[in-house]
Amino acid sequence: MKKNIIKIENLKREFVMGNETVRALKGISFSVEEGEFVTIMGTSGSGKSTLLNILGCLDKPTVGSYEIDNVPVSNLSKNELAHLRNEKIGFIFQSYNLLPRTTALENVELPLMYNASVSSRERRERALEALRLVGLSKRIHHTPNQLSGGQQQRVAIARALVNNPVLILADEATGNLDTRTSYEIMALFQELNAKGKTIAFVTHEPDIALFSRRTIVLRDGHITKDYPVENIADAALALAQLPKEEELEANS
Amino acid sequence: MKAINLLKIAWKALQRNRLRAFLTMLGIIIGVASVIAMLAIGEGSKQSIRNQISSMGSNMLFVQPGSDNRGGVRQDFSQSQTLTLADYKALKEKNTTLTDISPQVNGSGQVIFANNNWPTSIHGVNPEYLNIRKLSVKDGSMFTDHDVLAATKVVVIGQTVVENIFKNGEDPIGKTIRFNKIPFKVIGVLAEKGQNTFGQDQDDIMLAPYTTVQKRIQAATYLQSISASAKSENIAAQASEEMSSILRASHKLKSGDENDFHVRSQEELISTFSATSEILTVLLVAIASISLVIGGIGIMNIMYVSVTERTREIGLRMAVGGRGRDILLQFLVEAILISVTGGIIGVALGIGSTLLVASVMSWPTIITMQSLVISFTVCAITGIFFGWYPARKAASLDPIVALRYE
Ligand SMILES: Nc1ncnc2c1ncn2[C@@H]1O[C@H](COP(=O)(O)OP(=O)(O)O)[C@@H](O)[C@H]1O
Ligand SMILES: [Mg+2]
Numbered sequence: 001m002k003k004n005i006i007k008i009e010n011l012k013r014e015f016v017m018g019n020e021t022v023r024a025l026k027g028i029s030f031s032v033e034e035g036e037f038v039t040i041m042g043t044s045g046s047g048k049s050t051l052l053n054i055l056g057c058l059d060k061p062t063v064g065s066y067e068i069d070n071v072p073v074s075n076l077s078k079n080e081l082a083h084l085r086n087e088k089i090g091f092i093f094q095s096y097n098l099l100p101r102t103t104a105l106e107n108v109e110l111p112l113m114y115n116a117s118v119s120s121r122e123r124r125e126r127a128l129e130a131l132r133l134v135g136l137s138k139r140i141h142h143t144p145n146q147l148s149g150g151q152q153q154r155v156a157i158a159r160a161l162v163n164n165p166v167l168i169l170a171d172e173a174t175g176n177l178d179t180r181t182s183y184e185i186m187a188l189f190q191e192l193n194a195k196g197k198t199i200a201f202v203t204h205e206p207d208i209a210l211f212s213r214r215t216i217v218l219r220d221g222h223i224t225k226d227y228p229v230e231n232i233a234d235a236a237l238a239l240a241q242l243p244k245e246e247e248l249e250a251n252s
Numbered sequence: 253m254k255a256i257n258l259l260k261i262a263w264k265a266l267q268r269n270r271l272r273a274f275l276t277m278l279g280i281i282i283g284v285a286s287v288i289a290m291l292a293i294g295e296g297s298k299q300s301i302r303n304q305i306s307s308m309g310s311n312m313l314f315v316q317p318g319s320d321n322r323g324g325v326r327q328d329f330s331q332s333q334t335l336t337l338a339d340y341k342a343l344k345e346k347n348t349t350l351t352d353i354s355p356q357v358n359g360s361g362q363v364i365f366a367n368n369n370w371p372t373s374i375h376g377v378n379p380e381y382l383n384i385r386k387l388s389v390k391d392g393s394m395f396t397d398h399d400v401l402a403a404t405k406v407v408v409i410g411q412t413v414v415e416n417i418f419k420n421g422e423d424p425i426g427k428t429i430r431f432n433k434i435p436f437k438v439i440g441v442l443a444e445k446g447q448n449t450f451g452q453d454q455d456d457i458m459l460a461p462y463t464t465v466q467k468r469i470q471a472a473t474y475l476q477s478i479s480a481s482a483k484s485e486n487i488a489a490q491a492s493e494e495m496s497s498i499l500r501a502s503h504k505l506k507s508g509d510e511n512d513f514h515v516r517s518q519e520e521l522i523s524t525f526s527a528t529s530e531i532l533t534v535l536l537v538a539i540a541s542i543s544l545v546i547g548g549i550g551i552m553n554i555m556y557v558s559v560t561e562r563t564r565e566i567g568l569r570m571a572v573g574g575r576g577r578d579i580l581l582q583f584l585v586e587a588i589l590i591s592v593t594g595g596i597i598g599v600a601l602g603i604g605s606t607l608l609v610a611s612v613m614s615w616p617t618i619i620t621m622q623s624l625v626i627s628f629t630v631c632a633i634t635g636i637f638f639g640w641y642p643a644r645k646a647a648s649l650d651p652i653v654a655l656r657y658e
Contacts, residue, residue: 058571058651079575086573097568097655101268111572113257120256159572 003070005167005198006032006055011064013050024050025061026221032200034166037193039209040202042218048202049171051218055200056089056169057081069166086114090160094172096152098144104131105140108158115163130158134188150181157188168192168199174208180242186211187235211235258578262585276554277594279547280634284598284627285605287540291623292606294533296616301525305518311485312384313350313492315339315478315499318512333474334503334512340478342502349491352380353480355462359469361432363417363458370416374407374431374458376465377479384481392425392440395461403463407431408440410455434468436460488517544627547594548634555587555642566646567654580647587639588632595631599624
């Protein structure tokens, strides 16, 4: 049996706002094994981001247990959580969250700046390697405002890869991108998954979920469905089948 | 996190906002520069007053008449006639602590040679006056004790007098000049001394035997002052006391009576004037320090703005593994970098403007190592002090809240 990367049991998360309590997660249990590619689906407000933040050790559940890579996180201090995020998790956001006026290379180096065991030379080599993996070797000295949305998200993916995490978490990573660029990013995720990376991917678009191996559907803080994807779509193929840009222009 | 990484991160953050970093520094730059310039000017003037006074002779003592109470009527200080030749003689005979002593009577009026005249003052003294005042004769010679005894009409004159009445470059020695119509023979010219600290021209002076001045010009027997020099600087205070007791005996004052004279030493003068310029320095530095504090508040202000503006950046740094302490240190190091860089520029500017003031306005200035170290330390502390609260605020942010910040 493969080892579990994510193991949660009866997870609840409540937000107290004044005298009102918002119950965003109402008791969720599931496990994700090493090498899986899971999409977490659901309408807006169903609790996807709340769940992902807990998976990413940015937030703590009100009730329930969570083990990442067999490490129980409930009793960890703030600093230990930061250490865990630094070593085990790669986070990708909808709005990229790159440092402005900072080159792609420096952005990718960032997580390793907080890892004292990595020398500056190793840091640079690993950042260059991560940028090569996402196909941006020729853009390493570009700042975010000199890059397209897709390229910025690639930099963010490289940043998530650079610390060689056991788990990659993406929250609506394609939410700001057009179809073509979204497919390119999904092709990249599939490529990473094929190399063995465990990925949990939040989206509300059903066609994006088709590129993963398993779908968990959330509604109103509960899991309503959890099923393996039967006909996994190949993002690279889907990309090739998209009408070419010239054709689009000709038709319009 | 490694210290080097911390420095790199803070430095890059400042690089991303160079103009703002510079504007933030401006307060510190001006503060440090003005503290250094003010201290240099204060220190310089203190030193120059000290030099001036001790160049007059730091073991010098002089006696001035005080108010005369014996008639039951207090008299105006300038008209007091409590100091007499008898006092001078008593001091000269009884003292054990003095090397030189000279009476002094002053007269003022016009000095005339050929068609030139010049208003000046004449000091009636004895030859010892030169030693007491640290004067020397450049050309010719000083009059002698014989001249004093015989009350001869000879003068030794200062350079300013020479320049104003010997306009054609004649040799003054041996010439006869008239002071208030009385003819005097010039027998010597004093070496130049220039202006003193108080702006007086020390070369606008004529020296004649006191006997001559008393008889010919003042027609009186009282003295304006008595100058003396103690055997050494160390015993100046002792000498001052001895002179007082000799004078009290000579004036037949009873034990309860006030002195009707004043004995002053140069040391006293030095400490009075240094105290004044000390106060001035403290004031100047206080003003300059205020601008340093304002500079510090400027840093705090900008750091707060910066923390708010970079909330998402802080959230991201935490998400990729930055601990609260790393964030705190980053912002603290940024604040310190700003203040220390500002401090370095300020020190350079302070030295530069001090040199400028020294050369353009020819003010005496002294830049002490101490002032550089102090102002630099103060501004580093300013950075820590005013950077601390914004940095704490940044470090205490919750990662998700920070990431979601709009
Ligand atoms: N910090 C918070 N404070 C209060 N309520 C919150 C907070 N975060 C999320 N919620 C609430 O929790 C629910 C789930 O939110 P979220 O996980 O962001 O949904 P999704 O990402 O699926 O759109 C929503 O009703 C939202 O209003
Ligand atoms: Mg969401």
